[in-house]
Each structure stands twice: as C-alpha cells, then as structure tokens.
Amino acid sequence: MSLPPERLKRRPEFRLVAAKGRKAPMPGLVLQALARTDDGAARIGFTVTKKVGNAVIRNRTRRRLKEAARLWLAEHPAAGVDLVLIGRDGTRKRSFGALKDDFCRALAKMGVT
RNA sequence: CCAGACGGUCGGACGACCGCUGGCGGUAUGAGAGAAACCAUAUCGCUAGAGGAAAGUCCGGGCUCCACGGGAAUACGGUGCCGGCUAACGGCCGGCGGGGGUGACCCCAGGGAUAGUGCCACAGAAAACAGACCGCCAGCGCAAGGACCCCAGUUCCCCGCCGGCAAGGGCGAAACGGUGCGGCAAGAGCGCACCGCGCCCCUGGCAACAGGGGCGGCAGGGCAAACCCCACCGGGAGCAAGACCGAAUAGGGGCGGCCGGCGGGCCAAACCGGUGCAAGCCGGGGUGGUGACGCAGGGGCAUUUCCGUCCCGUCGCCCGGGUAGGUCGCGUGAGGCGCGCCGCGAGGCGCGUCCCAGAGGAAUGGUCGUCCCCUGCUGAACGGCAGGGACAGAACCCGGCUUACAGGCCGUCUGGCAUU
RNA sequence: UGGGGGAUAGUUUAGCGGUAAAACUCCCGGCUCUGACCCGGGCAUCCUUGGUUCGAAUCCAGGUCCCCCAG
Numbered sequence: 001m002s003l004p005p006e007r008l009k010r011r012p013e014f015r016l017v018a019a020k021g022r023k024a025p026m027p028g029l030v031l032q033a034l035a036r037t038d039d040g041a042a043r044i045g046f047t048v049t050k051k052v053g054n055a056v057i058r059n060r061t062r063r064r065l066k067e068a069a070r071l072w073l074a075e076h077p078a079a080g081v082d083l084v085l086i087g088r089d090g091t092r093k094r095s096f097g098a099l100k101d102d103f104c105r106a107l108a109k110m111g112v113t
Numbered sequence: 114c115c116a117g118a119c120g121g122u123c124g125g126a127c128g129a130c131c132g133c134u135g136g137c138g139g140u141a142u143g144a145g146a147g148a149a150a151c152c153a154u155a156u157c158g159c160u161a162g163a164g165g166a167a168a169g170u171c172c173g174g175g176c177u178c179c180a181c182g183g184g185a186a187u188a189c190g191g192u193g194c195c196g197g198c199u200a201a202c203g204g205c206c207g208g209c210g211g212g213g214g215u216g217a218c219c220c221c222a223g224g225g226a227u228a229g230u231g232c233c234a235c236a237g238a239a240a241a242c243a244g245a246c247c248g249c250c251a252g253c254g255c256a257a258g259g260a261c262c263c264c265a266g267u268u269c270c271c272c273g274c275c276g277g278c279a280a281g282g283g284c285g286a287a288a289c290g291g292u293g294c295g296g297c298a299a300g301a302g303c304g305c306a307c308c309g310c311g312c313c314c315c316u317g318g319c320a321a322c323a324g325g326g327g328c329g330g331c332a333g334g335g336c337a338a339a340c341c342c343c344a345c346c347g348g349g350a351g352c353a354a355g356a357c358c359g360a361a362u363a364g365g366g367g368c369g370g371c372c373g374g375c376g377g378g379c380c381a382a383a384c385c386g387g388u389g390c391a392a393g394c395c396g397g398g399g400u401g402g403u404g405a406c407g408c409a410g411g412g413g414c415a416u417u418u419c420c421g422u423c424c425c426g427u428c429g430c431c432c433g434g435g436u437a438g439g440u441c442g443c444g445u446g447a448g449g450c451g452c453g454c455c456g457c458g459a460g461g462c463g464c465g466u467c468c469c470a471g472a473g474g475a476a477u478g479g480u481c482g483u484c485c486c487c488u489g490c491u492g493a494a495c496g497g498c499a500g501g502g503a504c505a506g507a508a509c510c511c512g513g514c515u516u517a518c519a520g521g522c523c524g525u526c527u528g529g530c531a532u533u
Numbered sequence: 534u535g536g537g538g539g540a541u542a543g544u545u546u547a548g549c550g551g552u553a554a555a556a557c558u559c560c561c562g563g564c565u566c567u568g569a570c571c572c573g574g575g576c577a578u579c580c581u582u583g584g585u586u587c588g589a590a591u592c593c594a595g596g597u598c599c600c601c602c603a604g
Contacts, residue, residue, distance in 0.1 A: 010474080047474090056505055059478095066133090066478085067132075067478070068479090070131095071132090071479085097480090
C-alpha cells in the first residue's frame with residue numbers, strides 16, 4: 001500500500017480506463033478517469049512512456065505525479081473512480097505548484113471533486 | 114611558468130517540513146474460555162536505503178534445471194608472439210618484435226605463404242614455371258638514302274637478319290635483392306665489401322627473441338580481418354532458472370449409479386409360425402432391458418503414410434497433477450576498510466575490523482532555504498540580477514571489456530623558457 | 534532473456550574488393566503561344582569511428598538507430 005488510494009497495476013485495468021473513461025489534457029499531465037459502480041476508495045495509476053526520456057527522466061516524472069496526487073488527495077479524498085495520470089514532457093519542467101494546479105483543474109473538468 | 118604524457122581519485126555540501134521501502138522495538142486490533150508464543154493488519158519511535166559506469170549485454174565464472182557410461186573424432190563457433198596473474202576469460206601484468214613521436218609515452222588479430230586452391234583492377238613489354246617494348250653490345254648484310262668539301266669507301270648513321278644482355282628509360286601499390294668498386298663487346302652475384310634474406314653453429318635468455326661466427330649466391334613477390342592449414346578452448350538452457358503452497362473453470366485417475374450411433378450376443382414382452390387336447394416347448398421377431406464385445410467415428414504414442422497398440426458417454430463422491438495468484442530463491446560475498454610481509458607488476462599471504470539497498474506497475478522521493486562551481490548581463494574593487502550543475506536509476510550475484518560523462522583534486526614523468 | 538537481419542541520391546531498391554547503378558521525385562535548360570508529354574543535364578559524408586589491404590559501400594572490430602523471430 002504505497003498510497004492511501006489503491007494502485008492500478010494490471011494492463012487490462014489501464015486499457016479499460018483508456019477505452020471507457022474520459023480524458024483531460026493539461027500542460028503538465030494528462031488525466032484519464034473512469035467512474036466505478038462501487039463506492040470504494042479511488043484507485044490511481046501512472047503511465048510514463050519511453051517517448052518522454054530515459055529511465056532517470058521517467059522516474060522523476062512519475063515521482064512528481066505521485067507526489068502531486070498524494071498531496072491533493074490527502075486534502076480532498078475521492079471515491080468510486082479509477083484515475084490514470086499520464087506523464088508528458090511538461091511534467092518535469094513545470095513548477096510543482098503549477099503541476100498540482102493542473103491536477104486539480106483536471107479533476108474539476110471530470111466532475112470529480 | 115607554459116605545453117604535454119601517464120596513473121589514481123571524487124562525482125556538489127549542510128539544514129527544515131511532508132512522504133516511500135526494508136529491518137528492529139513499542140502499542141492496538143484480528144482472537145475464539147484465558148495466558149504465553151507465533152502470524153497478519155494499523156499506528157508510533159529508532160535505523161538503513163543507487164553507480165563509476167547501476168548502461169550496452171561483448172566475454173568469463175558462480176548458482177539452478179536438463180542431458181550424458183568413458184574417451185576420441187567430425188561439424189560448428191571462438192581464440193592466436195612469449196612468460197606470468199587469476200576461479201576463469203577474448204581480461205590484466207611484465208617482456209619481445211614492428212610502427213609513430215624531439216621526448217615522457219602511445220599504437221599493433223603480431224601463428225603458418227617450399228600442404229593446396231584463389232585473387233592482384235587500370236597502367237605497363239612483362240604481375241609470378243618468367244619474359245624483352247624502347248634500349249645497350251657483337252657479328253653478318255647493306256638495294257636506296259644521309260654524314261665525312263667532291264669521288265671512292267675495308268668508316269659512321271639509318272635499315273634488315275641472327276645472336277648476347279638486363280644496366281638505363283618508362284608503368285605500377287608491388288617488377289625475381291639494394292649501394293659501391295671491379296669486371297666485360299655490352300652486361301649480369303660474374304667476383305668482392307657492406308646491408309638485406311635463407312640455412313647451420315655458438316653465446317645469453319624459461320621463452321618469444323637478441324648478439325656473434327660461418328656458409329649459400331638469391332632460391333621462396335604480396336594478400337590468410339580470401340578459402341584454408343596448425344595449436345588450444347567450448348554439452349544445452351537460463352532467476353520468466355528452479356523449489357514450495359495453491360482458487361474458479363476445464364481436463365486426468367478411482368469407486369458407485371444411469372443409458373446408447375451401427376452390428377452382432379444374451380434376457381424378456383406384444384405378435385407370427387410349428388407342435389401339443391392343454392399347461393407348455395421349439396423357431397422367428399426385436400417397441401424394451403443388459404453388458405462396453407466388435408465396427409464406425411474421435412484422440413494419444415514428436416511429424417507424414419501404412420501397420421501396431423492404448424483410450425472414449427453421463428451424474429455423484431473421493432484423490433492427485435496443475436493455471437491465475439502467493440511464498441522462497443534474495444544477499445556473509447572470488448565482500449568492504451585498515452595494517453604488515455612477499456613480488457618490477459598484475460597479484461598473493463597473514464592479522465585486525467565491519468555487516469553495508471533488497472523493490473516487484475517496481476521504494477531510494479517532493480518542496481524550500483543557505484553555501485559552492487559555471488555562464489551571461491550590469492558593474493571601479495566589492496557586489497547585484499537571471500539561468501544552469503555532467504553521464505545516468507539496482508532487478509540473482511561476481512570478475513572484466515566497451516561505450517557515455519560537467520567539473521575538480523592528488524601523484525609521477527617529459528619537452529621548452531626564465532632564474533639561482 | 535535468447536537469437537537473427539538491416540542502414541547506399543528526397544523515396545524504393547541494385548551492387549558482395551578496383552568508374553557507385555536503375556526507376557520515380559526534385560532542380561536547371563530545350564521543345565511549345567502556355568502547360569503536360571518528350572529531349573538534354575544536374576542532385577551521394579555509401580549511418581558513424583578505427584583497422585586490414587596498393588586500393589573498402591564491400592572484409593574485420595567498436596558505437597548509434599531501426600526491424601524481425603522465440604519464450
């Protein structure tokens with residue numbers, strides 16, 4: 001249990017969210033969300049492709065996304081959704097405050113509070 | 114001081130807050146009659162937490178499973194001066210030979226070309242049993258022509274024939290040794306000296322090889338990162354190895370119950386025939402039952418054909434294998450650090466000391482501050498502002514190689530300039 | 534993890550030790566009143582760095598990128 005919300009781990013789960021869910025692109029990240037039928041804690045997954053850079057850059061990108069999501073969801077817990085955060089080139093370059101703001105606005109756009 | 118060569122080493126520092134993973138300890142809960150212990154989860158505290166290349170995956174090993182009676186050979190792949198180091202290596206160290214640099218030093222797949230095959234374009238006469246284009250020389254011929262003032266001519270040139278030669282010219286990356294002297298009609302290792310080459314001997318060295326002497330009289334062009342020959346090495350697969358636990362569904366085995374695509378067997382009923390007065394008996398018949406006997410069909414025995422052989426439906430219970438998933442493998446090791454001894458060195462030996470990452474959609478982070486370094490702008494020193502801080506992220510482990518890399522530090526040495 | 538293959542003009546491919554070839558595209562010129570067609574000409578660090586060789590796109594080694602196969 002690395003985060004209060006559970007982690008998405010399996011490839012079919014990611015594919016389901018990508019196929020059925022909604023997508024909100026932001027300068028610092030892309031958010032995909034899919035409402036679930038149950039009311040359990042939100043599940044969250046991270047995707048950083050090889051296009052972004054080498055292993056060091058991909059690690060840095062994923063860790064900043066993890067931290068932004070952790071800080072926001074600690075104050076505003078969500079339930080009944082699966083979230084996938086996709087890292088992009090801007091994730092690494094953007095200031096952390098702006099990255100958190102991107103995540104917040106993406107959630108608002110989804111209708112998830 | 115400047116320029117350079119080689120070796121080693123570091124890979125920003127400190128702090129605050131919020132987090133992550135492992136370990137240890139405490140507390141609470143699961144928990145059942147209770148206690149202890151154990152396990153799981155949550156939480157609190159302490160503690161540890163990426164590299165010199167973790168990278169590329171190019172070699173070598175450990176480890177695990179599989180195969181295998183031993184050995185050898187063939188094929189395939191790799192390695193290739195000599196000696197040493199090492200668990201081993203295609204690695205490293207020390208030598209040797211060749212090449213480069215004024216030098217410190219650097220670079221080299223560096224065995225075999227009289228085992229064979231093949232290739233050497235263009236140019237050039239000729240490119241590998243040598244041969245002779247121009248040319249040089251001797252002899253013979255000399256019709257015509259020329260030179261020698263004219264004529265003549267046993268003269269010369271030119272020309273032709275035959276022969277000797279390989280110095281010179283020219284081509285080429287390379288021309289069947291090089292330079293010099295002698296010699297000769299001209300020449301030629303034809304002779305001599307030196308150099309090169311080959312063979313033999315001696316000396317030094319473990320050896321590669323080096324030095325010296327003698328002989329040969331030049332034979333044997335180059336290419337083996339062309340085929341090849343020789344010597345040596347190599348069983349295969351890889352932690353998704355492998356071991357253990359083990360859902361749902363399907364499938365396997367055992368036991369019991371139930372029944373069927375064709376054929377035939379057996380049993381029984383309707384019905385038919387025969388017989389008998391009749392009960393009945395005999396034969397046919399086959400709606401039903403029975404038993405998995407045969408056939409068909411399907412499947413297994415690596416693949417295809419044939420043959421052979423084994424198996425076969427459905428329901429219930431039990432059993433074992435095994436998929437998803439989980440646990441282990443998993444870090445005490447060819448281990449780090451320090452000291453001493455041996456060795457030119459790679460390295461070896463001894464003593465002391467330390468325990469030092471273990472994830473699994475994958476922890477080792479996020480934000481901020483101070484300092485350090487670099488760049489740009491501004492600026493009288495000082496300073497101010499802005500931007501940046503290399504290459505890169507463990508995935509079973511270890512020894513190497515290769516590649517990437519901002520900047521810094523230490524040591525040894527070389528060349529030059531200046532000073533004493 | 535293990536194995537195999539490739540990189541040549543703008544594009545697709547030849548070439549396998551000795552002048553780098555073809556088709557299409559593009560550019561220039563010609564033809565035409567203009568355009569097309571047609572005719573002539575041009576366009577190459579042979580991915581990169583070293584090495585072997587007299588000579589390398591070709592052979593060997595290191596590197597970069599891409600593709601494929603098996604698990």
